[in-house]
Amino acid sequence: MKQMLQVVLIASVFVALCGRGQAASVKRIDALVREKQTQTGFPPSDICSDSVFVRRAYIDVIGTLPTADEVRRFLSNRNLNKRAELIDELLQRPEFADYWALKWCDLLRVKSEFPSNLWPNAVQAYQYWVRDAFKHNMPYDQFARALLTTSGSNFRDAPVNFYRPFQERTPRKIFDTVALIFMGVRLDKFGWTEEQMLGMDAFFAKIAYKKTAEWKEEVVYSDPEKKMIHPVTKEEVRPTPLGGVPLNLDPFADPRIAFADWLVAPDNPWFAQNIVNRIWFWLMGQGIIHEADDIRPDNKPWSPELLAYLRKELVDNKYDLKHIYRLILNSDAYQYSSIMTPENSGDIAGFSHYRARRLDAEVLIDAICQITGTGEEYSSPIPEPFTYIPASQRTVLLADGSIKSQFLEMFGRPGRDNSLESDRNNSVSVFQTLHLLNSSHIQKKIMNGPRLRKLMTSCQGNPERVNLLYLEILSRMPAPQEQKIALDYMATAEGGSSAGFYDLAWALINTSEFILKH
Amino acid sequence: MNAKTVPSLSITRRNALRLGMVGAAGMMLPNWLATKAAGALDPLKAKAKSVIQLWLWGGPCHLDTFDPKPDAGYDYFGKYDKPVATNVNGIRIGQELVKLAKMADKYSLLRGMTHGNGGHETASYMVMTGNKPADGIVNPSVGAVLSYKKGYSAGYTGLIPPYVALTKPQGRFSEAGFLGAKYQPFSTGGDPAKTPFAVEGVIADGISDERQQKRRELLGNLDTFSRTLEGQQIIEKMTKNKQDAYSLILGEAKNTFDLSKEPEALRKAYGQHTLGQSCLQARKLVEAGVPFVSINAQGWDTHKKHFEMMSQMLPQLDSALSTLLQDLSDRGLLDTTIVWCGGEFGRTPKIDWSAPWSGGRSHYGKAFSHLIAGGGFKGGQVVGETSLRGEEVVSRPIYPWDLTASIYEQLGIDPNGALPTPDGKLAFISPLADKTVKIESGGLLREIM
Numbered sequence: 010m011k012q013m014l015q016v017v018l019i020a021s022v023f024v025a026l027c028g029r030g031q032a033a034s035v036k037r038i039d040a041l042v043r044e045k046q047t048q049t050g051f052p053p054s055d056i057c058s059d060s061v062f063v064r065r066a067y068i069d070v071i072g073t074l075p076t077a078d079e080v081r082r083f084l085s086n087r088n089l090n091k092r093a094e095l096i097d098e099l100l101q102r103p104e105f106a107d108y109w110a111l112k113w114c115d116l117l118r119v120k121s122e123f124p125s126n127l128w129p130n131a132v133q134a135y136q137y138w139v140r141d142a143f144k145h146n147m148p149y150d151q152f153a154r155a156l157l158t159t160s161g162s163n164f165r166d167a168p169v170n171f172y173r174p175f176q177e178r179t180p181r182k183i184f185d186t187v188a189l190i191f192m193g194v195r196l197d198k199f200g201w202t203e204e205q206m207l208g209m210d211a212f213f214a215k216i217a218y219k220k221t222a223e224w225k226e227e228v229v230y231s232d233p234e235k236k237m238i239h240p241v242t243k244e245e246v247r248p249t250p251l252g253g254v255p256l257n258l259d260p261f262a263d264p265r266i267a268f269a270d271w272l273v274a275p276d277n278p279w280f281a282q283n284i285v286n287r288i289w290f291w292l293m294g295q296g297i298i299h300e301a302d303d304i305r306p307d308n309k310p311w312s313p314e315l316l317a318y319l320r321k322e323l324v325d326n327k328y329d330l331k332h333i334y335r336l337i338l339n340s341d342a343y344q345y346s347s348i349m350t351p352e353n354s355g356d357i358a359g360f361s362h363y364r365a366r367r368l369d370a371e372v373l374i375d376a377i378c379q380i381t382g383t384g385e386e387y388s389s390p391i392p393e394p395f396t397y398i399p400a401s402q403r404t405v406l407l408a409d410g411s412i413k414s415q416f417l418e419m420f421g422r423p424g425r426d427n428s429l430e431s432d433r434n435n436s437v438s439v440f441q442t443l444h445l446l447n448s449s450h451i452q453k454k455i456m457n458g459p460r461l462r463k464l465m466t467s468c469q470g471n472p473e474r475v476n477l478l479y480l481e482i483l484s485r486m487p488a489p490q491e492q493k494i495a496l497d498y499m500a501t502a503e504g505g506s507s508a509g510f511y512d513l514a515w516a517l518i519n520t521s522e523f524i525l526k527h
Numbered sequence: 528m529n530a531k532t533v534p535s536l537s538i539t540r541r542n543a544l545r546l547g548m549v550g551a552a553g554m555m556l557p558n559w560l561a562t563k564a565a566g567a568l569d570p571l572k573a574k575a576k577s578v579i580q581l582w583l584w585g586g587p588c589h590l591d592t593f594d595p596k597p598d599a600g601y602d603y604f605g606k607y608d609k610p611v612a613t614n615v616n617g618i619r620i621g622q623e624l625v626k627l628a629k630m631a632d633k634y635s636l637l638r639g640m641t642h643g644n645g646g647h648e649t650a651s652y653m654v655m656t657g658n659k660p661a662d663g664i665v666n667p668s669v670g671a672v673l674s675y676k677k678g679y680s681a682g683y684t685g686l687i688p689p690y691v692a693l694t695k696p697q698g699r700f701s702e703a704g705f706l707g708a709k710y711q712p713f714s715t716g717g718d719p720a721k722t723p724f725a726v727e728g729v730i731a732d733g734i735s736d737e738r739q740q741k742r743r744e745l746l747g748n749l750d751t752f753s754r755t756l757e758g759q760q761i762i763e764k765m766t767k768n769k770q771d772a773y774s775l776i777l778g779e780a781k782n783t784f785d786l787s788k789e790p791e792a793l794r795k796a797y798g799q800h801t802l803g804q805s806c807l808q809a810r811k812l813v814e815a816g817v818p819f820v821s822i823n824a825q826g827w828d829t830h831k832k833h834f835e836m837m838s839q840m841l842p843q844l845d846s847a848l849s850t851l852l853q854d855l856s857d858r859g860l861l862d863t864t865i866v867w868c869g870g871e872f873g874r875t876p877k878i879d880w881s882a883p884w885s886g887g888r889s890h891y892g893k894a895f896s897h898l899i900a901g902g903g904f905k906g907g908q909v910v911g912e913t914s915l916r917g918e919e920v921v922s923r924p925i926y927p928w929d930l931t932a933s934i935y936e937q938l939g940i941d942p943n944g945a946l947p948t949p950d951g952k953l954a955f956i957s958p959l960a961d962k963t964v965k966i967e968s969g970g971l972l973r974e975i976m
Contacts, residue, residue, distance in 0.1 A: 123648035123700050124660055176662045185663070195950060348755060365761055415696065415716065415727070421708045424701035426665040431949045434708040437761060439775075440688065442768040443728030447739075447776055448716070452731060494748045503738060516745045521765050522752030 034322060035339045041315040042342045042360055051356035057346040057363065059084055061527065062092060064484035068368065068526045069292055070099040070338065072108030072405050074376040077480035096338045100331050106143035107405050111371060112291065113139050115433060116190050117156075118174040118425045120410030121391060125174035125425065128225045129389060129396065129409060131163040136408035138167035149284055149328040150273035153191055157269045160230045162221070169229040172216055180210035180237060187213075189428050191272060193283035193304040200305065201251065208249025211237040212268035231263035275324045279304070285319035286310075288333050290430070292343060294364035302430050311358055347527040365527040367435045370420030371404040377451065377518060378403070380481050382460025387412045419444060437524075445519050455515050465510050471499050474510055482517040573939025574863070574903025577813040578673065580821040581806070581848060581868040582655075582697060585647070585828025586895070588874035588888050590917045591837055592621045592844075593896035594638045596876070599916040603876050605886065606834050615907040623841035626849035632907040633852050633861070634900035635975045639911015639925040640869070645890040647828070650871035652700050657931025658958050659966065664948060667704035668697075669931055670819040672956060674710040676940050677818040686771065686780040688713035690819045691812055693805040697823050705948045712821060719786060719804035726784045729775055736777060743773060783815045784808070793854065798846035806851040813855075813864050827870055830887045833878070852900055861901040865934060869897030876917040894920050897930065903937040905975040924969040932957040933972040 046053055057065065063083040067075040075083070083095060099105065114136050118125045121132050142152050159168040175182050184206065188194045196206065214237035219228050237246040247255035248264045250271045258264055272280050283304065290296035297316045298304050310316045319333060326332045337343055342360045353361035368376065378384055384400030389412050398407065404417070410425035419441055421434030445451055455461060464481070468474040475495045479487040487495065495513050502509030517523060590596050595610035596603055597619075610619040613631030620628055620636070627634075644650045649660055656666040667675070670690045675681075678689035692712035696702060703711040716727035725732045731739075756762045775781065786794065786807060797803035802824050809820040824844075829836045848868060855861040873895025874888035894913045900906060911923040932942035935956060942957035955961050959968055 123646075123652055124662070124665060176660050182662050197950075197952075349759070354758070365756060365759060367761070413696075415714050418696065418701070418711060419708070424665060424704075426701065427663050427705075427949070429949055436708070437765050437768060438709065439768045439771045440711075440713055440728070442765070442772040443775065446769075446772055447729065447731045447734075448727040449725055449732065450716075450727065452734075488751070491749060491751065494745070498745050503741070512742050512745060513749075515742065516749050519746050520750045520752055521756070521762055522750070524765070525752075525761065527752070527756070 031335065031339075034336050037318060038315065038336060038340045038342070041312055041318060042340065045312040045315070046359065046361055049356070049359055051353040051359050051361040052350065053341065053360075054346040054348055054350055054353060054362040056341065056344050059092075060485035061346065062344060063095065065363070065526060066092075066095055066099060066338065067484075068372060070096070070108075070334070071102050071104035072111070072369065072372045072375070073104050074372075074379055075484055076379070077477055080480050080484045092344070093339055096335060100334060103144065104405070106140045107403070108372075109143045110136060110140035111405050113143075114408065114410070115423045115425055116428050117171065118410070118428055119170075119408065120174075120425045121389065122411040124176050125410070127163070127170055127174055129391060130225065131167075131170050131173070131227075132409045132411075134164055134167040135170040146329065146331050149323070149330050150280075151328070153273055153280070154269045157187070157191075157272070158263065158265045160263070161228060163227045163229070164223070172229050173218075173227065178216070178218065180213040180216075181206070183213040183216065184210050186428055187268075189302055191283060192279035193286060193298070193302050194279065195303055195305075198303065198305055205249075205251055207237070207239065207246050208255065209251060211246045211248040212264045214246075214248075215264055231265065233261045273328075281320045281323045281328070282316060284330070285323050285333055286316060287430075288330070289319065289337060292334070292337050293360060294366050295358065295360070299358065300430060302428075311360070363527065365525045367420075367437055367525055369433070369435065370417045370422040371407065373420060373524070374416055375403045375405055376523075377454060380460065380514070380518070381454040381458025382463070383454045383458045385414065385416075387414060416444065416450065445524070451518070452515075455511055455518070461511070461514055465507060471496055471506060471510075475499075475513065478510075478514055478517060482514065483520070483522055573937070575865045575901070575934075575937040575939075576863040577817065578669070578819050578865045578867060578902070578934065578938070579806075579809045579813060579851070580670065580819070581851075581866065582821055582823050583827045583844075583868065583870035584697065584823055584825045586650075586870040586872040586874055586890055587827045588829075588833070588837075588876075588891075589638070589640075589894065589896040589913070590621075590874075590876055591841065592624065593636045593898055594913055594917055595619055595621050596913075596915065596917045599876065602878055602880075603916050605878050607837075618907070618909060621841065623837065624845045626845045630849060630852060633856060634866070634898050634906050635904060635908040635910060637869075637897040637899060637910050637925050637930065637972070638913055639920045639923045639969060640873075640895045640897050640927075640930070641920045641924050642872070642892050642927055644892040645872065647871060647890070648700060650890070650892055651697060654869070654871050654927045655697065655700075655702070656704065657928040659928075664954060665701055665704040666954065667706045667710060667946070668702040669934060670712055670821050671703045671706050671710040672935070672940070672946065673819040673938065674703075674712075675706050675946065677938070678710070683816070683818065685816050686775045686778065687783060687812065687815060687817055689817060691715065691817055691821070693808055693820065693822045694718060694801070695823055697821070705954070706946065707949065712819075715784075715808075718801055719808045720799060720801045722787050724784055724786055724804075724808070726781075728772070729781055730784055731776075739773075739777060780815075783811050786811070793850070796846065796850045797854075798843055798850070800843055800847075802843050803847040803850070806847040807854075810851060810854055810858075810860070813860060814858070829874070830889060831884055833874075833887045848898075855901065863902060865902030865904065865937060866900040867897065867934065868899075869895070873917075894918060899930075899972075899975075902934075903976060904933075904972070908975045910972060910974055911969070924967070925972070926966075926968055928958050928966065929969050929971060932959055933976060936971065937976065 063075055063080055067073055119132055119135055121127055121129045155168045156171040159166050161169050163170050185196045188196055215231045215235045217230055217232035217235060239246050248267060249255045256267055258267055286296050286298050287301045290301035298308055298310045323333055345362050347363040347365040349362050374385060385404055386400050387398040387407060389396040423432035464477055468477060475487055475492055479485060499506040499509035590604060591607050597608055597610050607622050609622050611622050611625055611628045612619050613628040615631040618631050642653050652660055655668040658666040674690035677683060683689050690712045692714040694715045694717055696712055696714045717725035723730050723732060753762050797807045805822045809822055812820045855864055872890055872892040875891045879887050894917060911925050912921050914921050935942045943960035944956050945953040946956055948954050958966050
């Protein structure tokens with residue numbers, strides 16, 4: 010009943026807020042998801058509570074833990090459509106661009122050193138460009154086109170770096186990466202013939218590189234002299250789109266442009282499908298096609314209709330990525346509780362509940378830094394003299410995958426070596442547990458962090474301290490039983506209630522409720 | 528590059544194995560199992576159980592250490608014109624290494640090391656993984672391979688992780704490579720030369736066991752969410768991890784990290800510095816059954832002030848390494864423990880006297896030296912030879928993959944075996960196994976195995 014009521018409430022919210030068009034689209038997604046749930050026999054969990062939703066939305070959309078104030082503001086908001094409002098607000102936050110640039114820099118293998126070898130100046134320019142594209146919500150077709158067709162300097166024309174992080178700069182290696190990133194296809198698994206792949210390689214056969222007088226500067230350009238030669242017939246291979254005929258391009262034309270034309274065309278079967286499936290995967294933890302970067306005929310989508318619908322929404326809305334985020338975030342499927350019911354506990358591939366999963370390495374350390382008011386220190390040994398990143402900069406903004414920390418490695422930050430989604434490892438390990446429980450790194454943040462200390466001294470009385478700690482760390486108020494446990498501990502703690510307060514912060518940071526998004 | 532695509536499915540299984548890769552998903556599992564079976568040497572034949580890697584980060588100069596060139600002239604040997612004779616006839620080493628000179632029968636010198644690369648990150652990658660760089664695949668370091676082959680999935684039950692880095696990870700690339708985070712080294716942090724050695728996550732300075740217990744209880748009481756989501760896989764795992772973590776924090780294993788109970792004389796002999804105490808710590812870890820310990824000794828990238836640095840660092844290396852070898856030997860551990868010492872490359876034989884280097888040495892990948900001892904490797908031998916001035920290898924080259932494949936074999940790991948990559952392919956442990964690719968090689972170190 011409660012669930013029904015919430016569904017009705019949320020449905021009415023959309024009509025009120027986002028206009029009939031969008032509400033109808035969300036409704037359609039809900040209907041397609043429910044249809045599939047009925048088919049598979051896994052009924053959904055309840056819609057999650059407001060305090061669960063606010064934390065989940067902040068973390069998923071902007072990679073940031075909400076502050077106590079932000080949680081309070083949301084919880085006390087009486088507007089019926091406050092979830093949709095929050096989603097809109099988060100999509101406009103600068104952190105949205107920061108967080109999604111991080112994901113894209115993973116795919117684009119943005120790092121200075123081995124094996125990408127982009128070099129620090131190029132890394133900075135590249136990450137800035139990607140972030141800027143998300144900041145201005147650059148339509149996705151333009152985004153892909155810029156990455157695929159730009160010529161110029163790695164320092165000045167940032168998207169050219171797309172063609173640089175390769176140990177072997179061959180047309181096949183490049184097409185392999187293009188197919189993986191923009192089509193979600195692994196060349197060796199899809200089953201295209203060698204001839205088909207050669208025809209695609211030919212689009213990248215004229216890419217050339219040259220050095221300039223500036224140290225480590227490199228110009229990427231199209232060289233009309235270069236040709237793709239067939240390894241057997243020794244004849245020139247003309248660029249040939251999959252399933253199409255060889256193109257008759259002007260010998261002086263840059264074939265990458267023809268490739269981009271083919272790729273971003275509204276009827277291209279891969280381009281839009283790949284990105285809507287990836288966004289679904291990023292937000293839900295499971296792709297409609299899973300894994301999201303292993304699309305092939307024998308890897309069936311959970312619901313082909315749902316995938317097709319999202320794809321059409323993207324194309325019809327001029328490749329506006331935020332539109333897709335908005336639809337998914339407003340859907341029931343995104344807002345289910347992570348608590349499974351006896352009826353849906355066997356649902357592995359479907360969307361009957363929200364998947365509880367560990368925070369990304371960067372998001373987790375940023376969250377701990379936010380709570381404690383501390384920063385992380387990163388430095389790069391190249392070029393000399395060393396570069397030191399200011400501690401005030403959030404880790405999500407760390408542009409260079411070659412800049413490391415023990416924490417980030419331990420929590421599975423991707424090596425940025427292969428553009429695979431699985432390069433990021435969000436599994437849990439004993440090392441991680443030890444580090445959070447008992448390392449001097451975390452302990453120092455808790456004991457010396459100015460924000461926690463301020464919280465300790467500025468609050469009147471332990472009950473208020475406990476409430477605020479819960480809001481800051483778990484984004485909710487404590488249950489009466491929890492408050493009692495916390496107050497009892499503080500009252501009897503060795504070293505007084507101040508020591509007890511820091512132990513309490515330590516304990517909350519070590520709960521699965523904090524470490525997971527749920 | 529040793530993950531190759533099989534061009535067609537008609538290929539025989541044997542060939543698919545050779546290519547180190549399987550085409551269709553359906554074929555993957557049986558082949559992988561077959562490869563696994565084929566790739567395992569008889570573990571009874573394994574001579575070594577553990578490896579201590581003394582990684583001289585930055586690249587030590589071969590002329591000043593294991594391959595002195597007293598006839599090359601002042602511009603090459605600088606102040607080190609009097610190499611010291613060892614207890615093995617005909618072998619001389621750098622003059623600062625007087626303690627090591629007394630035990631050359633315990634180790635062999637690999638003077639034919641070469642790969643030709645002068646970049647830290649690429650050279651480190653080649654030496655630590657025994658692979659050449661290639662696209663789309665980052666191979667695991669030897670330590671990660673051991674962690675995979677001799678760690679938890681292979682019956683290792685120790686609470687201390689099977690791959691330990693003292694005190695920091697090497698960090699130029701992802702050590703675990705495609706094997707993934709599970710096989711990364713556990714970096715201790717802290718400094719073993721300080722008391723207590725505050726191993727990150729294990730030894731918390733200033734928190735008593737009693738307070739640990741109380742905090743643990745508080746956390747248990749407040750972790751209501753884990754009870755709400757009980758039964759979900761990730762929660763079960765986190766709960767188990769917490770138990771294991773506390774077994775380490777409050778249990779016996781932490782004694783392994785307590786150096787204060789070691790005899791004072793022994794601690795002194797190792798040297799009262801991070802390198803010396805790291806070596807002592809490494810011995811304790813190996814004694815506790817840890818298969819791979821990497822000591823990342825920094826500071827060897829001496830472009831400037833080279834000789835000033837060497838007169839400080841070489842005596843430290845001398846005490847640390849010689850005491851380690853003696854200590855392992857005294858405890859009967861040297862027979863089963865490979866001690867592997869070296870860096871990613873050597874340093875330019877010709878000294879650069881010009882400013883700003885003023886007597887410095889640069890990176891040199893064409894010729895350099897490593898030292899290897901124990902675990903079935905013979906001592907008292909020299910493998911490979913460099914030219915008069917140490918500028919090139921003139922006989923018996925040793926490429927990084929020759930060395931790593933030899934190490935694997937001593938450990939009972941077949942270098943021709945395969946490892947699973949994240950995209951469902953297989954990659955050979957050693958590039959030498961990939962017969963489809965020509966790779967320079969001087970062969971395994973049969974002379975000393």
